[in-house]
Amino acid sequence: MIRSIITWTGSALPVRRVSNAELAETVDTSDEWIVERTGIRFRHIAGPDETTGTLAADACKAALAAAGRTAQEIDLIVLATATPDQTFPATATKVQAMLGINDCVAFDVAAVCSGFLYALQVADSMIRAGAHRRALVIGAETFSRILDWEDRTTCVLFGDGAGAVVLEGSESKGDRGERGILATRLHADGRHNELLYVDGGPSTTGTVGKVRMKGREVFRHAVVNLAAVMTETLAVAG
Numbered sequence: 001m002i003r004s005i006i007t008w009t010g011s012a013l014p015v016r017r018v019s020n021a022e023l024a025e026t027v028d029t030s031d032e033w034i035v036e037r038t039g040i041r042f043r044h045i046a047g048p049d050e051t052t053g054t055l056a057a058d059a060c061k062a063a064l065a066a067a068g069r070t071a072q073e074i075d076l077i078v079l080a081t082a083t084p085d086q087t088f089p090a091t092a093t094k095v096q097a098m099l100g101i102n103d104c105v106a107f108d109v110a111a112v113c114s115g116f117l118y119a120l121q122v123a124d125s126m127i128r129a130g131a132h133r134r135a136l137v138i139g140a141e142t143f144s145r146i147l148d149w150e151d152r153t154t155c156v157l158f159g160d161g162a163g164a165v166v167l168e169g170s171e172s173k174g175d176r177g178e179r180g181i182l183a184t185r186l187h188a189d190g191r192h193n194e195l196l197y198v199d200g201g202p203s204t205t206g207t208v209g210k211v212r213m214k215g216r217e218v219f220r221h222a223v224v225n226l227a228a229v230m231t232e233t234l235a236v237a238g
Contacts, residue, residue, distance in 0.1 A: 010164045011164070012163075020034045027156075127167065135168075194214070196212075
């Protein structure tokens with residue numbers, strides 16, 4: 001049996017770091033208010049020359065270097081993002097080009113907060129099926145580009161950055177002691193669209209839009225469902 005193994009990880013952050021105190025100069029908030037409710041003390045914000053694609057590529061380079069792999073050994077790139085560089089082509093193809101990979105499967109997955117898990121399961125399924133041997137799975141965002149910087153309920157929570165893993169197929173007998181992705185379980189419920197969304201898009205407003213969130217409801221929904229999903233996944237993993 002083929003099992004997908006995360007062989008190494010990499011990350012990348014924008015150069016600029018914005019503290020709570022700096023935010024408090026432009027929005028009605030304070031360091032105490034933010035830390036008490038979120039634990040956040042600063043966030044990284046992308047500069048003019050930093051995009052979701054460049055951050056993703058830097059994270060991939062770090063992961064590949066740590067894993068001792070070259071970009072040419074990759075035959076699949078799955079990038080999870082809600083803030084792509086362009087509507088199309090996929091930002092994953094830009095990452096592919098920046099890494100110097102001439103030919104591989106490359107596409108984006110848009111599932112916002114759960115995006116990396118969706119991307120990981122997709123890549124895991126493709127590797128288990130034998131279609132690919134080695135993948136880069138990436139989560140990258142430049143949420144600062146879609147924030148309303150006058151809305152303290154959202155602008156204090158989000159920042160920019162990227163993380164990547166090298167995912168490789170390995171023959172496994174399924175023993176408990178072996179490494180690998182044992183199980184994943186994904187869910188979605190479109191009835192709660194209005195809890196966390198962007199108020200724009202190509203087919204609705206023709207604009208990028210800004211992040212809107214009902215914070216209390218989002219937190220409540222997450223707390224109620226997280227434990228159940230974890231229990232379900234552990235049961236499948238055995």
